[in-house]
Amino acid sequence: MTEIELLIDFHKNAKRQGPGSSEDTLKALSFISFKTRQPLKVADIGCGSGAQTIALAQNIEGQITAVDLFPEFLDKLNANSKELGLQDKITTLEKSMDDLPFTNEEFDIIWSEGAIYIIGFEEGVKKWKDYLKPGGYIALSEITWTTNSRPNDIEEHWNKEYPQIDSASNKIKIIEENGFSPVGYFYLPVSSWIDNYYQPIEERFDDFLKRHNNSELAKSIVDGEKEEIRKYIKYKDFFSYGFYIAKKI
Numbered sequence: 257m258t259e260i261e262l263l264i265d266f267h268k269n270a271k272r273q274g275p276g277s278s279e280d281t282l283k284a285l286s287f288i289s290f291k292t293r294q295p296l297k298v299a300d301i302g303c304g305s306g307a308q309t310i311a312l313a314q315n316i317e318g319q320i321t322a323v324d325l326f327p328e329f330l331d332k333l334n335a336n337s338k339e340l341g342l343q344d345k346i347t348t349l350e351k352s353m354d355d356l357p358f359t360n361e362e363f364d365i366i367w368s369e370g371a372i373y374i375i376g377f378e379e380g381v382k383k384w385k386d387y388l389k390p391g392g393y394i395a396l397s398e399i400t401w402t403t404n405s406r407p408n409d410i411e412e413h414w415n416k417e418y419p420q421i422d423s424a425s426n427k428i429k430i431i432e433e434n435g436f437s438p439v440g441y442f443y444l445p446v447s448s449w450i451d452n453y454y455q456p457i458e459e460r461f462d463d464f465l466k467r468h469n470n471s472e473l474a475k476s477i478v479d480g481e482k483e484e485i486r487k488y489i490k491y492k493d494f495f496s497y498g499f500y501i502a503k504k505i
């Protein structure tokens with residue numbers, strides 16, 4: 257197996273592939289005023305196995321197109337939505353987020369939790385805006401500095417991993433400069449990282465290593481996850497996922 261295949265194998269049985277919670281999803285949704293526009297057309301980009309897609313489907317009237325590059329995650333989402341009787345509300349689409357087959361002004365809401373970094377925050381805001389109707393909304397979670405200054409160690413780490421990491425005020429500026437009016441911002445609590453993401457990851461380490469006969473590549477993936485968790489615990493006061501909700505002008 258290649259590294260990417262191993263990573264998919266490691267993450268595909270998880271409820272979520274990034275920090276978050278249904279409460280966070282519904283909190284973001286609460287900033288969106290859609291009374292006049294139901295039923296809604298929603299795109300959930302970089303949906304993974306779709307924990308947030310399911311939460312959305314259970315709380316809106318309308319159709320959600322859930323997009324991911326990897327069919328393994330979409331298969332899980334399809335199985336879950338069927339089990340919950342939500343299959344008529346959720347359609348999955350195996351596509352890259354930089355090559356979406358959407359038309360201009362097709363959607364009421366573009367949702368993306370922990371995934372816009374793949375295309376880049378500003379690039380995504382610019383590109384995805386075209387798919388939104390005027391008055392439509394974006395709801396995006398994105399890694400964000402939560403304080404004005406921070407220790408060098410974590411600053412250097414994130415600047416190397418994702419140089420677009422920034423403060424909420426700078427992310428909101430990007431949103432405003434690209435034709436949106438911000439309607440809400442909050443950052444994810446520690447429980448959305450630890451209880452919902454890192455703890456389940458730790459619980460999968462042993463099985464994953466066993467399944468892959470303790471291969472060097474599998475061990476290096478586990479070591480990488482352990483280091484990420486260690487950094488989060490040490491520096492959690494300085495960064496989180498910010499959730500940005502904004503209306504297309």
Ligand SMILES: C[S@@+](CC[C@H](N)C(=O)[O-])C[C@H]1O[C@@H](n2cnc3c(N)ncnc32)[C@H](O)[C@@H]1O
Pocket residue numbers: 271272273274275276301302303304305306307308323324325326329351352353354368369370371374
């Ligand atoms: C950090 S995960 C977030 C998943 C989910 N939204 C969540 O919060 O649990 C990022 C997701 O983006 C997907 N992804 C990676 N590259 C992609 C691309 N080019 N186009 C669409 N999705 C992509 C991954 O498969 C993964 O499911």
